[in-house]
Amino acid sequence: MAEAPHHVTASPAPGSADQPVIEVHDLRMRYGSTDVLKGVTFRAERGEVLALLGPNGAGKTTTIEILEGFRMRSAGQVNVLGSDPAHGDERWRARLGVVLQSWRDHGKWRVAELLEHFGRYYRPYSTAEISRPRGTAELLDIVGLAEHANKQVRTLSGGQRRRLDVAIGIVGRPELLFLDEPTAGFDPEARRDFHDLVHRLADLEDTTVLLTTHDLDEAEKLADRILILAGGRIVADGSADQLSRQVSRKTEIRWTRGGQRFVHSADDGTAFVRELFAQYGEEIGDLEVRRATLEDVYMAMVHRHESGVAGDDEPGFGGENR
Amino acid sequence: MNTMLFALRLGLLRGWAEFRQTLTILSELGSYLLNSVIFVAVLLFMDGNEMENTALFGTGITQATLAMPGVLATMLVFGGIVSMAQLLSTDREDGTLLRAKALPRGTQGYLVGKVVSVSLITLLSMLVILVPAVLLIDGFQFTVQGSLTLLWVTALGLLATLPAGAILGSLFTNPRAIVGVLVLLLMGLMMVSGIFFPISMLPEWLHWVAQVFPIYWLGLGMRSGLLPDTAVVEEIGESWRTLETVGVLGAWALVGLLLAPIVLRRMARRESGSSLEERRHKAMQRIG
Numbered sequence: 001m002a003e004a005p006h007h008v009t010a011s012p013a014p015g016s017a018d019q020p021v022i023e024v025h026d027l028r029m030r031y032g033s034t035d036v037l038k039g040v041t042f043r044a045e046r047g048e049v050l051a052l053l054g055p056n057g058a059g060k061t062t063t064i065e066i067l068e069g070f071r072m073r074s075a076g077q078v079n080v081l082g083s084d085p086a087h088g089d090e091r092w093r094a095r096l097g098v099v100l101q102s103w104r105d106h107g108k109w110r111v112a113e114l115l116e117h118f119g120r121y122y123r124p125y126s127t128a129e130i131s132r133p134r135g136t137a138e139l140l141d142i143v144g145l146a147e148h149a150n151k152q153v154r155t156l157s158g159g160q161r162r163r164l165d166v167a168i169g170i171v172g173r174p175e176l177l178f179l180d181e182p183t184a185g186f187d188p189e190a191r192r193d194f195h196d197l198v199h200r201l202a203d204l205e206d207t208t209v210l211l212t213t214h215d216l217d218e219a220e221k222l223a224d225r226i227l228i229l230a231g232g233r234i235v236a237d238g239s240a241d242q243l244s245r246q247v248s249r250k251t252e253i254r255w256t257r258g259g260q261r262f263v264h265s266a267d268d269g270t271a272f273v274r275e276l277f278a279q280y281g282e283e284i285g286d287l288e289v290r291r292a293t294l295e296d297v298y299m300a301m302v303h304r305h306e307s308g309v310a311g312d313d314e315p316g317f318g319g320e321n322r
Numbered sequence: 323m324n325t326m327l328f329a330l331r332l333g334l335l336r337g338w339a340e341f342r343q344t345l346t347i348l349s350e351l352g353s354y355l356l357n358s359v360i361f362v363a364v365l366l367f368m369d370g371n372e373m374e375n376t377a378l379f380g381t382g383i384t385q386a387t388l389a390m391p392g393v394l395a396t397m398l399v400f401g402g403i404v405s406m407a408q409l410l411s412t413d414r415e416d417g418t419l420l421r422a423k424a425l426p427r428g429t430q431g432y433l434v435g436k437v438v439s440v441s442l443i444t445l446l447s448m449l450v451i452l453v454p455a456v457l458l459i460d461g462f463q464f465t466v467q468g469s470l471t472l473l474w475v476t477a478l479g480l481l482a483t484l485p486a487g488a489i490l491g492s493l494f495t496n497p498r499a500i501v502g503v504l505v506l507l508l509m510g511l512m513m514v515s516g517i518f519f520p521i522s523m524l525p526e527w528l529h530w531v532a533q534v535f536p537i538y539w540l541g542l543g544m545r546s547g548l549l550p551d552t553a554v555v556e557e558i559g560e561s562w563r564t565l566e567t568v569g570v571l572g573a574w575a576l577v578g579l580l581l582a583p584i585v586l587r588r589m590a591r592r593e594s595g596s597s598l599e600e601r602r603h604k605a606m607q608r609i610g
Contacts, residue, residue, distance in 0.1 A: 061596055070423070070594040090325060094426040100595060105418040108343040108350070117339065120332055121425040124325050168421070180595060 019082060021046050021176050021208040022067060027076035029062050036062055038232030039076070044225075046175075047206040049198060051219035054229035055302055060212040063229065064178050067210070068098055081176055094125035094132070097174030097207075099165050099182055107154030111145055111164060112136050114153060115171055122172035133171050142200075143167045144193060159190050166194065170201065177201065179211035183218060191218070198222050216294045228298060230305040236297065244292040247300045254288040261286075329427035333434020340439035354443055357400065358450040361393045365451075369459050376520060377555040385519075387461035388553065391544030392517030394448050396508070398476065399537045401444025402483025403490065404504045409436060410491025411500055415601050420593045429590045433488070440487075441480055448476070463550040471547030475540060475567070482536045482571045485578025492589035495601065511537050520556035529558060536574050539567045 022044040029037040036059040044050050052060050065071035066078060069085035069092075078085055083092045106114055119133030126132040140146040143163040148156060156164065162185060169177060179198075183191050195218070201207040202224075213219050219226055220240045228236040228243075236243050251269030255262050257280055266272035269289050276284060292300075344350050369386040373379050378388070413419045413436075422432035456462055494500045514528045515521065515538040521529060532538040545553065546562035554560055 065594045065596065068424075090426040093424075096424075098424040100417060100421060100424065101599070105413070105416045105421055108347060109339070113339065117332075117336060118425060120335070121329075121428055121431060124328055125426060172425075 018046075020044060020079075021048075021081060022050075022210065023077070023079040024063075024067070025077040027063070027066065027078055028074045029059065029066065029071075030074045035232055037073075037076075040229070040232070040234055042227055042234050042237055044208055044210060046208055047202055049202045049209040049222055049224050050211070051223035051226050052210065052212045052229060053214075053216065053219055053226060053298060054212075055306070058229045059232060060229055061180055064180055064210065064212060068096065068178055069093070091125060094122055094172055095175045097169040097172060097177040099169035099177070099179045101165070101180065101184070104154065107152065109153050110150050111153060111156070112140065112149040114164075115139050115167055118168055119171045125172070130173050130175070132173050134173050139167045139171060142170075142197060158185050159187060162186060163190070166197065170207075173205070174207060176208045176210070179209065181212055181214065183213065183215065195221055216298055220294045226294070228301050230302045233305075235305050236301045240294045240297075241291075243294065243297045243301075247297045248292045250292075252288075252290045254286070254290075255284050256286045257283050325427055326430065329430040330434055332427070332431040334438055336431055336435030337438020337442065340435060341442040344439070344443060354405075355447055355450055358397060358447045361397070361451055362454050365390055365393065365455055366458060373520075373556075376523075378520075378553060381461075381552050383461045383549065383553050384459070386455075386459045387549065388520070388545070388556075389518050390451070390455045390459060390462075391548045392512075392515070392541040393451055394544050395479070395537055395540035396512055396517060397447045397451060398444060398479045398540055399483055399508060401440060401447060402480055403487040404501060404508065405443065406436070406440050406484055406487025407491035407494070407500050407504060408497050409440065410488055411494060411497040414491075414495065414589070414593065415497060415598075415605060417598050419590065420595065420598055423590060423593055429586075433586065436488075437484055440484065444480070445476070461550075462548050464548075468547040472544065475543035475547060475571075478568065478571045478575065479536065479540045479543075482540075482574035482578065485582035486574065488582050489578065489585045492585045508537070511535055515541055516557075517541055521558060522556050533558075533570070536571055539570045543567045543571075 020043040022042070024043065025041050027037055027040040028035065040059075040063060042050075052063065054060050062071065066073045067080050067085055069080075069088045072086055080088070081092060081095050083089070109117070115136045119136065122132040136149075137146075140149050143166055145160060145163050145167065148160060153161070153164065162182070166179075166182065169179070183194055186194060198209055198211075199222070202209055209222075211222065223240070225237065225239055226243060227234050236246065238246070249267055250265045251267075251272075253264045253266060253269055253272055253276070255276065264272065269291070273287070273289060344354065365386045368389060369384060371385040373381075373383060373385060373388065410419075413432075419429070419432060422428035425431070456464075490500065490504070511532070512518070514524060515532040515535070516524075517537070521532060521538070524532075542557065542562065543564075545557075546564065546567075554562055557563070
């Protein structure tokens, strides 16, 4: 079947201006009598990479599924690319990318054949600015599956399947990409390739990315902004650096002098180190200057909320640093 | 451009691709055609057995001649209801449907694709019986009108069964349970629907049970297309009852086509990553 390119005449896409790509206000979700989300508020600007962290069961997946339009919320305002996901139409859907955790679906399809087929769904939604879909050869190249193009999906290794999941997620050249634990099961090399890909999407194509992960190191490397979800609320929202300042303003400095190890905690690390060198110069060895890591921040924030110190009705740290 | 029409076209492509995959994967093809091959063997085994104690004794119509159209009907119902239900529920379990849902017009494309691929496989499974049967078994009568009858009965049969299969596949989440229950039910219906022996040999109350379901009417319709008119004597009312056949199959089709979109929409709406994850855990527990 030959396909003439045809376009749904697109009125200027809502949300494409300077409006935030994601705007969530007081989002609530209740399952039976359990409140999973108790008022989640955050926003994402165009081209931003956001990492959503939180303990298991905190509601990360629920939040993402609501934004994807796969789950109805109990209350609150949600706006994704200018539409309410609960009523998002097909044109809205065409602007989203969803990377799903695959299991064994489409096992009989060949890799290139599947990408080609899925790409066709996006063809009517191609616009002057964004040509959809992305070509199969380009996709295979981006995710490093070129040599497996003619393999049946079921013969791929776990890591290769994950790459295919990512390729399917970006086949429609999405303006907003959702990644739910994208690198689970990746080896270190695949992980690094994946990080490069996310940077590339965000920097070159202005794609907004929302990802969940348990890997704090990954969140720190990838995300412009980190959200920590605990106790049904966003308890922290900011860059890794901003968050570490929230938890502790102190910097830890370690060094050796004359065969002895020293540790000192200072409010102004830079000044302390300058002082240190002024006093001892060449004698200083093995210098380490370390601000609170994201792990420290995460542990502190989550612990604070799980132990109830922050109280149930306190708004938490969300938004304080903007 | 109407994106709905576009989705329809994608569905046709998808269905054709799925059908081709089934053809090229031997184990897959084998599992679909195994039933057909068994039925052909059974028919050949029955060939030459006269219809003793019936009005058809000595007419040249043997047990195999009489049973073959009914076997075609059975294959159609197996394909349209059991395969459809099984595949739909398997596709929900393994995430195929969720993946389709993430695409614009993806759910529609998926469903059209499923209807196309299941129809093609069902037709193939019928051909695998029809071709050797007409070559090896005597007593059929081939006319243009009869062939047309086979075609419309098959088409109407698919319309009557596919929506029912889709509804069952959406209502039940465990594909293995669906197959078990439906196969048993279908076997029972086969016994009372005059597939392997004339329905006139059964008590009348069973006639009423059989006449509620499409398999009896499909068998009747197929017989009317393949058997000489002399064979009509063992049918209810000694008539092919074409109008009634259209009526009952049409009613199944109509009700199915009205209900299926509602049930399917409800099912598709509930698909999400976490519901998939739950089913994956359950399935893993069953396997492990």
